């Protein structure tokens with residue numbers, strides 16, 4: 001009887017060990033079969049697109065997922081989605097606002113701006129504070145383009161198209177509905193003296209490089225980020241995202257798109 005009991009214990013132990021080994025192997029198999037699945041922003045419905053994009057692009061798995069989720073495996077202005085107001089909303093060449101989109105708490109920018117400029121209230125207050133602090137150190141920051149209506153962007157874009165054609169215009173101007181300026185959270189700046197297109201070469205730009213994030217602003221269309229943002233380098237265009245996120249984006253040298261699809265977009 002005692003012998004039988006011992007045999008049983010040994011048998012159970014061996015079976016348990018075998019089961020454990022099998023489970024471990026299966027765990028490993030899932031990871032090898034689908035390395036995309038380990039990321040929280042992985043989307044089952046995009047798996048085939050990840051695989052296809054991976055074949056065409058030498059990027060790590062995380063970037064493959066993020067970029068496909070952004071829609072970058074499709075051309076700009078295709079597979080677009082309408083978005084509504086949120087302080088962390090994303091408006092780009094895949095995400096647009098409708099013709100009747102409205103910004104809550106749109107207020108005039110009474111200082112450090114050209115006439116007739118409007119911004120979302122929190123963004124306006126952060127901007128004025130930033131411009132005030134800059135001025136204390138003798139740097140002139142002025143808002144020259146802020147909130148834009150759909151109609152305004154439509155005229156602007158059509159004029160650029162007439163001048164340069166659609167292909168060229170698309171590299172520097174947004175189509176109506178697709179401009180971040182519709183959100184009331186984006187600002188183009190200059191230093192009063194020089195044209196905004198030369199902002200890169202001003203001491204104010206250097207100041208903005210080092211300080212904008214402390215006030216919650218990010219340089220929205222960074223250098224060598226065109227393939228993600230869809231826009232050439234724009235040293236004059238800033239977006240308000242709040243201090244914490246601005247700091248993260250600044251320190252990691254990423255785009256708002258990358259931040260948005262990793263941390264904000266809900267699956």
Ligand SMILES: [Zn+2]
Pocket residue numbers: 145181186187188236237238
């Ligand atoms: Zn702009």
